[in-house]
Amino acid sequence: MPQQEPQPTTSPTPSAVAPSPTPTPTPSPTPTAAADPLPEGAVTALLLGTDSRTPGSMTGQADAIMLAQISADRESLSLVSITRDSWVPLAGGLGSGKINSAFARGGTSVMTETVSSMFGGLEIDYVVQADFQGFIALTRALEGFDAENEHPTRVTVNSTGRVVDFTADPVHLAGTDGLIYVRQRKGLPQGDLDRTERQRAAVIGMMERIDEIAAANPAELVKVFGHFADRLKITGELSIDDMIALSDLSQNLERGDVVSLMAPITGFGTVGGQSVNTVDLAQTAALGDALRAGDIQPYIDRYGTEY
Numbered sequence: 229m230p231q232q233e234p235q236p237t238t239s240p241t242p243s244a245v246a247p248s249p250t251p252t253p254t255p256s257p258t259p260t261a262a263a264d265p266l267p268e269g270a271v272t273a274l275l276l277g278t279d280s281r282t283p284g285s286m287t288g289q290a291d292a293i294m295l296a297q298i299s300a301d302r303e304s305l306s307l308v309s310i311t312r313d314s315w316v317p318l319a320g321g322l323g324s325g326k327i328n329s330a331f332a333r334g335g336t337s338v339m340t341e342t343v344s345s346m347f348g349g350l351e352i353d354y355v356v357q358a359d360f361q362g363f364i365a366l367t368r369a370l371e372g373f374d375a376e377n378e379h380p381t382r383v384t385v386n387s388t389g390r391v392v393d394f395t396a397d398p399v400h401l402a403g404t405d406g407l408i409y410v411r412q413r414k415g416l417p418q419g420d421l422d423r424t425e426r427q428r429a430a431v432i433g434m435m436e437r438i439d440e441i442a443a444a445n446p447a448e449l450v451k452v453f454g455h456f457a458d459r460l461k462i463t464g465e466l467s468i469d470d471m472i473a474l475s476d477l478s479q480n481l482e483r484g485d486v487v488s489l490m491a492p493i494t495g496f497g498t499v500g501g502q503s504v505n506t507v508d509l510a511q512t513a514a515l516g517d518a519l520r521a522g523d524i525q526p527y528i529d530r531y532g533t534e535y
Contacts, residue, residue: 264302264477265470266353270522272297273354273464274343275431276331277410280359286461288359290331290339291411292427295352297519302477306487306524307431308515309424310343314493315504318342326504336463346491346507347516354464362459363407366434369455370441372402375433379422381415383408398433406430420505421490421535428488435478435486442475449475487524489533491515 277292293310312328319341320334327346331339336355344350358366367373380395385408392408401409410430416422441448453468492508492515511531518527 263473265466265473266298269300270297271353272350272519273356274340274352276336276339276355276357277363277427278331278357278359281361282359286336286357286359288332290328292424293327293339293343294424294427294431295343295347295350295519296431297522297524298477300522302480304485304487305481306519307428307489308519308524309428309490310346311420311424311490311493311505313420313503313505314346314491314507315497315499316342316346316507319345324499326502336461340463346512347519348513350516350519354462354466356463357461358459360407362456363410364404365456365459367401367406368403369452370434370437372400373406373430373433373437374398374400375409375426375429377429378425379416381412383412383415401430401433418535424490425488425535432483432486432488435481436483438475439479442479446472487528487533489528490535492531492535 273296275292275294275296276290278286278288279291280286280288289312291312293312295306295308295310297306297308298304299306310327312326314327315324316327317324318327318330318334318338320330320338322330322333322338325333327342330342336357340352340355344352375398377394377397377399380397380399383392383394384390385392392405394409394412399409410423410427412426413419413423416426438449438452441452449472450468453471457468457471492511493505494508495506497504497506514531515524515527518524
Protein backbone atom coordinates (compact mmCIF):
# COMPACT_ATOMS: atom_id res chain seq x y z
CA MET A 229 0.00 0.00 0.00
CA PRO A 230 1.31 3.30 -0.86
CA GLN A 231 2.45 5.23 2.22
CA GLN A 232 0.21 8.12 3.15
CA GLU A 233 1.65 11.54 3.23
CA PRO A 234 1.58 12.86 6.77
CA GLN A 235 -0.98 15.59 7.15
CA PRO A 236 0.30 18.86 8.44
CA THR A 237 -0.73 19.48 11.97
CA THR A 238 -1.94 22.89 13.03
CA SER A 239 -2.28 24.30 16.47
CA PRO A 240 -5.80 25.15 17.33
CA THR A 241 -6.58 28.81 17.08
CA PRO A 242 -7.01 30.10 20.60
CA SER A 243 -10.45 31.36 21.25
CA ALA A 244 -10.70 35.06 22.14
CA VAL A 245 -10.56 35.67 25.89
CA ALA A 246 -13.28 37.99 27.12
CA PRO A 247 -11.84 40.94 29.01
CA SER A 248 -12.52 41.10 32.73
CA PRO A 249 -15.39 43.45 33.40
CA THR A 250 -14.34 46.83 34.70
CA PRO A 251 -16.03 47.46 38.00
CA THR A 252 -18.53 50.29 37.94
CA PRO A 253 -17.10 53.07 40.08
CA THR A 254 -19.13 53.91 43.15
CA PRO A 255 -20.15 57.53 42.84
CA SER A 256 -18.91 59.79 45.59
CA PRO A 257 -21.77 61.05 47.69
CA THR A 258 -22.78 64.59 46.97
CA PRO A 259 -22.46 66.67 50.13
CA THR A 260 -25.84 67.67 51.41
CA ALA A 261 -26.92 70.21 53.95
CA ALA A 262 -27.85 69.03 57.39
CA ALA A 263 -31.44 67.88 57.65
CA ASP A 264 -33.91 70.51 58.77
CA PRO A 265 -34.63 69.65 62.43
CA LEU A 266 -37.73 71.82 62.63
CA PRO A 267 -41.37 70.78 62.28
CA GLU A 268 -43.00 71.37 58.91
CA GLY A 269 -44.48 74.76 58.20
CA ALA A 270 -43.66 78.06 59.85
CA VAL A 271 -41.96 77.59 63.22
CA THR A 272 -42.19 79.99 66.14
CA ALA A 273 -39.91 80.30 69.15
CA LEU A 274 -40.38 82.49 72.22
CA LEU A 275 -37.09 84.04 73.37
CA LEU A 276 -36.95 85.17 77.01
CA GLY A 277 -34.19 87.06 78.77
CA THR A 278 -34.69 87.14 82.53
CA ASP A 279 -33.16 89.55 85.03
CA SER A 280 -31.98 86.82 87.42
CA ARG A 281 -28.48 87.37 88.76
CA THR A 282 -28.35 83.83 90.18
CA PRO A 283 -26.67 81.63 87.55
CA GLY A 284 -28.97 78.89 86.31
CA SER A 285 -31.99 79.93 88.36
CA MET A 286 -34.09 81.08 85.37
CA THR A 287 -36.27 83.10 87.73
CA GLY A 288 -37.13 86.78 88.05
CA GLN A 289 -38.84 89.10 85.60
CA ALA A 290 -38.67 88.69 81.83
CA ASP A 291 -36.73 91.75 80.66
CA ALA A 292 -36.62 90.63 77.03
CA ILE A 293 -39.65 89.02 75.37
CA MET A 294 -39.38 88.23 71.68
CA LEU A 295 -40.98 85.95 69.11
CA ALA A 296 -38.80 84.53 66.34
CA GLN A 297 -40.70 82.96 63.45
CA ILE A 298 -39.00 81.29 60.51
CA SER A 299 -41.14 80.88 57.41
CA ALA A 300 -42.23 77.50 56.06
CA ASP A 301 -39.80 77.83 53.13
CA ARG A 302 -37.00 78.81 55.58
CA GLU A 303 -36.28 81.91 53.51
CA SER A 304 -37.36 84.64 55.94
CA LEU A 305 -37.25 85.33 59.66
CA SER A 306 -39.52 87.62 61.67
CA LEU A 307 -38.47 89.03 65.05
CA VAL A 308 -41.32 90.53 67.08
CA SER A 309 -40.59 92.17 70.45
CA ILE A 310 -43.15 92.66 73.19
CA THR A 311 -42.45 95.49 75.61
CA ARG A 312 -42.15 94.17 79.14
CA ASP A 313 -44.67 96.72 80.48
CA SER A 314 -47.44 95.75 78.05
CA TRP A 315 -50.66 95.46 80.10
CA VAL A 316 -52.39 92.22 79.08
CA PRO A 317 -54.62 89.43 80.45
CA LEU A 318 -52.36 86.88 82.12
CA ALA A 319 -52.88 83.14 81.70
CA GLY A 320 -53.45 80.82 84.64
CA GLY A 321 -56.25 82.85 86.20
CA LEU A 322 -53.85 85.62 87.28
CA GLY A 323 -56.00 88.49 86.06
CA SER A 324 -54.33 91.31 84.14
CA GLY A 325 -50.86 92.69 84.61
CA LYS A 326 -47.61 93.63 82.96
CA ILE A 327 -46.66 90.84 80.63
CA ASN A 328 -43.24 90.33 82.21
CA SER A 329 -44.94 89.44 85.50
CA ALA A 330 -46.49 86.35 83.86
CA PHE A 331 -43.08 84.72 84.04
CA ALA A 332 -42.31 85.83 87.58
CA ARG A 333 -45.70 84.66 88.86
CA GLY A 334 -46.34 81.54 86.79
CA GLY A 335 -43.10 80.43 85.16
CA THR A 336 -42.46 79.39 81.59
CA SER A 337 -45.84 77.77 80.94
CA VAL A 338 -47.90 80.78 82.05
CA MET A 339 -45.64 83.14 80.13
CA THR A 340 -45.97 81.04 76.98
CA GLU A 341 -49.75 80.81 77.28
CA THR A 342 -49.98 84.56 77.87
CA VAL A 343 -47.97 85.40 74.75
CA SER A 344 -49.90 82.84 72.70
CA SER A 345 -53.24 84.33 73.79
CA MET A 346 -52.03 87.85 73.05
CA PHE A 347 -51.73 86.81 69.39
CA GLY A 348 -54.99 84.90 69.11
CA GLY A 349 -53.76 81.45 70.09
CA LEU A 350 -50.45 81.46 68.23
CA GLU A 351 -48.71 78.07 68.39
CA ILE A 352 -45.30 78.38 70.02
CA ASP A 353 -42.99 75.48 69.18
CA TYR A 354 -39.98 76.31 71.36
CA VAL A 355 -39.10 78.50 74.32
CA VAL A 356 -35.48 79.56 74.81
CA GLN A 357 -34.56 81.25 78.10
CA ALA A 358 -31.35 82.89 79.23
CA ASP A 359 -30.50 84.75 82.42
CA PHE A 360 -27.76 87.36 82.82
CA GLN A 361 -24.95 84.81 83.01
CA GLY A 362 -26.35 82.83 80.09
CA PHE A 363 -26.37 85.89 77.84
CA ILE A 364 -22.84 86.80 78.88
CA ALA A 365 -21.70 83.20 78.24
CA LEU A 366 -23.21 83.31 74.75
CA THR A 367 -21.50 86.62 73.99
CA ARG A 368 -18.15 85.25 75.15
CA ALA A 369 -18.55 81.98 73.27
CA LEU A 370 -19.02 83.99 70.08
CA GLU A 371 -16.00 86.17 70.99
CA GLY A 372 -18.29 89.16 70.64
CA PHE A 373 -20.56 90.30 67.83
CA ASP A 374 -21.55 93.46 65.95
CA ALA A 375 -24.99 95.04 66.19
CA GLU A 376 -26.65 97.91 64.39
CA ASN A 377 -26.81 100.87 66.74
CA GLU A 378 -29.49 103.41 65.94
CA HIS A 379 -29.10 105.39 69.19
CA PRO A 380 -25.45 105.98 70.17
CA THR A 381 -24.90 106.36 73.92
CA ARG A 382 -22.30 106.11 76.68
CA VAL A 383 -23.22 104.16 79.79
CA THR A 384 -21.62 104.35 83.23
CA VAL A 385 -21.75 101.03 85.08
CA ASN A 386 -22.88 101.83 88.61
CA SER A 387 -21.06 98.95 90.29
CA THR A 388 -17.64 99.70 88.80
CA GLY A 389 -17.80 103.23 87.41
CA ARG A 390 -16.65 101.94 84.03
CA VAL A 391 -17.85 103.98 81.05
CA VAL A 392 -19.01 101.84 78.14
CA ASP A 393 -18.95 103.50 74.73
CA PHE A 394 -21.87 102.61 72.46
CA THR A 395 -21.35 105.44 69.96
CA ALA A 396 -20.19 103.37 66.97
CA ASP A 397 -22.60 102.01 64.36
CA PRO A 398 -22.37 99.09 64.14
CA VAL A 399 -21.19 98.65 67.70
CA HIS A 400 -18.96 95.73 68.73
CA LEU A 401 -20.25 93.97 71.85
CA ALA A 402 -17.97 91.67 73.81
CA GLY A 403 -17.88 90.31 77.36
CA THR A 404 -20.47 91.99 79.55
CA ASP A 405 -21.00 94.88 77.12
CA GLY A 406 -23.66 92.94 75.19
CA LEU A 407 -25.80 92.60 78.31
CA ILE A 408 -25.35 96.28 79.19
CA TYR A 409 -26.34 97.25 75.64
CA VAL A 410 -29.56 95.23 75.50
CA ARG A 411 -30.62 96.28 79.01
CA GLN A 412 -30.12 100.03 78.63
CA ARG A 413 -33.36 101.99 78.87
CA LYS A 414 -32.45 105.33 80.42
CA GLY A 415 -30.78 107.65 77.97
CA LEU A 416 -32.61 106.23 74.96
CA PRO A 417 -35.12 108.56 73.25
CA GLN A 418 -38.07 106.20 73.71
CA GLY A 419 -36.85 104.17 76.66
CA ASP A 420 -38.19 100.61 76.63
CA LEU A 421 -39.30 100.89 73.01
CA ASP A 422 -35.76 101.59 71.84
CA ARG A 423 -34.50 98.87 74.14
CA THR A 424 -36.58 96.28 72.28
CA GLU A 425 -35.00 97.48 69.03
CA ARG A 426 -31.55 96.93 70.55
CA GLN A 427 -32.52 93.43 71.65
CA ARG A 428 -33.55 92.50 68.12
CA ALA A 429 -30.35 94.05 66.74
CA ALA A 430 -28.36 91.87 69.15
CA VAL A 431 -30.14 88.70 68.01
CA ILE A 432 -29.40 89.55 64.37
CA GLY A 433 -25.78 90.33 65.23
CA MET A 434 -25.38 87.00 67.02
CA MET A 435 -26.84 85.14 64.06
CA GLU A 436 -24.40 86.85 61.71
CA ARG A 437 -21.50 85.99 64.00
CA ILE A 438 -22.58 82.32 64.08
CA ASP A 439 -22.69 82.38 60.28
CA GLU A 440 -19.12 83.74 60.21
CA ILE A 441 -17.89 80.94 62.45
CA ALA A 442 -19.73 78.30 60.42
CA ALA A 443 -18.24 79.58 57.16
CA ALA A 444 -14.69 79.71 58.55
CA ASN A 445 -14.65 76.49 60.58
CA PRO A 446 -17.88 74.48 60.88
CA ALA A 447 -16.33 72.17 63.47
CA GLU A 448 -15.87 75.14 65.77
CA LEU A 449 -19.65 75.43 66.11
CA VAL A 450 -19.79 72.28 68.21
CA LYS A 451 -17.43 73.89 70.71
CA VAL A 452 -19.30 77.20 70.62
CA PHE A 453 -22.74 75.69 71.16
CA GLY A 454 -21.44 73.29 73.77
CA HIS A 455 -19.97 76.21 75.70
CA PHE A 456 -23.25 77.97 76.29
CA ALA A 457 -25.92 75.29 75.77
CA ASP A 458 -26.00 74.37 79.45
CA ARG A 459 -26.59 78.04 80.29
CA LEU A 460 -29.86 78.07 78.35
CA LYS A 461 -33.20 76.48 79.16
CA ILE A 462 -34.93 75.15 76.08
CA THR A 463 -38.53 73.92 76.07
CA GLY A 464 -39.01 71.64 73.07
CA GLU A 465 -36.83 69.03 71.38
CA LEU A 466 -33.76 70.94 70.23
CA SER A 467 -30.30 69.40 70.65
CA ILE A 468 -26.85 70.83 69.95
CA ASP A 469 -26.87 68.93 66.64
CA ASP A 470 -30.17 70.61 65.82
CA MET A 471 -28.66 74.01 66.63
CA ILE A 472 -25.82 73.30 64.22
CA ALA A 473 -28.33 72.30 61.54
CA LEU A 474 -30.19 75.56 62.17
CA SER A 475 -26.96 77.47 61.59
CA ASP A 476 -26.94 75.97 58.09
CA LEU A 477 -30.41 77.41 57.54
CA SER A 478 -29.30 80.75 58.94
CA GLN A 479 -26.53 81.04 56.37
CA ASN A 480 -29.18 81.18 53.65
CA LEU A 481 -30.73 84.27 55.19
CA GLU A 482 -29.56 87.73 54.17
CA ARG A 483 -30.08 90.83 56.27
CA GLY A 484 -32.99 91.78 54.02
CA ASP A 485 -34.68 88.45 54.81
CA VAL A 486 -35.04 89.39 58.49
CA VAL A 487 -38.01 91.54 59.55
CA SER A 488 -37.69 93.34 62.88
CA LEU A 489 -40.62 95.01 64.63
CA MET A 490 -42.39 95.55 67.94
CA ALA A 491 -45.89 94.47 68.94
CA PRO A 492 -47.98 97.64 68.62
CA ILE A 493 -48.99 99.88 71.51
CA THR A 494 -51.14 103.01 71.53
CA GLY A 495 -49.17 104.78 74.22
CA PHE A 496 -48.44 104.84 77.93
CA GLY A 497 -50.69 104.86 80.97
CA THR A 498 -50.99 104.06 84.63
CA VAL A 499 -52.80 101.14 86.26
CA GLY A 500 -52.87 100.84 90.04
CA GLY A 501 -49.91 103.18 90.30
CA GLN A 502 -47.88 101.19 87.76
CA SER A 503 -46.58 102.72 84.55
CA VAL A 504 -47.76 100.51 81.70
CA ASN A 505 -47.80 100.31 77.93
CA THR A 506 -51.28 100.19 76.41
CA VAL A 507 -51.58 97.46 73.79
CA ASP A 508 -53.14 98.37 70.44
CA LEU A 509 -55.72 95.56 70.44
CA ALA A 510 -56.89 95.87 66.84
CA GLN A 511 -53.42 96.05 65.34
CA THR A 512 -52.14 93.29 67.62
CA ALA A 513 -55.00 91.09 66.40
CA ALA A 514 -53.89 91.74 62.82
CA LEU A 515 -50.31 90.85 63.76
CA GLY A 516 -51.58 87.66 65.38
CA ASP A 517 -53.46 86.75 62.19
CA ALA A 518 -50.25 87.18 60.19
CA LEU A 519 -48.12 85.16 62.60
CA ARG A 520 -50.63 82.31 62.76
CA ALA A 521 -50.72 82.25 58.95
CA GLY A 522 -46.92 82.10 58.91
CA ASP A 523 -46.67 85.15 56.64
CA ILE A 524 -46.06 88.51 58.25
CA GLN A 525 -45.70 90.42 54.97
CA PRO A 526 -49.38 91.46 54.63
CA TYR A 527 -49.14 93.02 58.09
CA ILE A 528 -45.92 94.85 57.14
CA ASP A 529 -47.51 96.10 53.91
CA ARG A 530 -50.34 97.65 55.90
CA TYR A 531 -48.65 98.85 59.09
CA GLY A 532 -44.91 98.97 58.42
CA THR A 533 -42.28 98.21 61.07
CA GLU A 534 -41.97 101.51 62.90
CA TYR A 535 -43.09 101.91 66.52
